Amino acid sequence: MGCPDAAAGAGDFTLTSSGKVNLGSHISAKQGNIQVTSSDANAADSIKLTDADVSNEWLTSKHDWSDANPEVLLVRYVRAKTGGGLSESSLSEAAAKVRPGQKGRGSKGSADIGQRKYLGYIVRVYYGDDLQAVQAEPSRLLQQFPALKNPSAR
Numbered sequence: 342m343g344c345p346d347a348a349a350g351a352g353d354f355t356l357t358s359s360g361k362v363n364l365g366s367h368i369s370a371k372q373g374n375i376q377v378t379s380s381d382a383n384a385a386d387s388i389k390l391t392d393a394d395v396s397n398e399w400l401t402s403k404h405d406w407s408d409a410n411p412e413v414l415l416v417r418y419v420r421a422k423t424g425g426g427l428s429e430s431s432l433s434e435a436a437a438k439v440r441p442g443q444k445g446r447g448s449k450g451s452a453d454i455g456q457r458k459y460l461g462y463i464v465r466v467y468y469g470d471d472l473q474a475v476q477a478e479p480s481r482l483l484q485q486f487p488a489l490k491n492p493s494a495r
Contacts, residue, residue: 355400355415370405374467377416380482381457388460388485393420418459 379391400413
């Protein structure tokens with residue numbers, strides 16, 4: 342799996358999965374669920390689920406795991422460049438929070454604007470509500486964002 346370029350703010354990575362069905366078993370593609378989440382880090386090394394545009398697309402026309410051939414999912418991560426400045430709406434929001442005569446403590450949200458960079462991903466494969474496989478890069482994301490007990494509740 343490749344990774345998006347954190348400096349460029351964009352990139353693709355592919356998820357290639359293959360599996361072997363037990364003899365006499367049938368996999369219902371409708372029961373399969375692949376969850377891909379991306380995470381970002383800001384200048385203070387705070388890790389958050391991404392707010393970038395993330396999309397995915399199957400590159401293989403058949404993705405039912407009926408044979409041992411790999412199934413390929415392309416995941417695209419795109420973060421808009423901010424050009425170093427704050428947007429007009431961000432400035433308006435910050436101005437609305439100013440209270441004359443009071444010392445400001447700063448806003449966590451405003452420190453985050455334009456400073457997030459791609460950190461990594463988590464891929465979880467479910468069949469029904471049962472977790473079948475998981476992969477994360479970096480692996481510490483699994484502790485920060487544990488699997489849901491009921492993935493269909495998402």
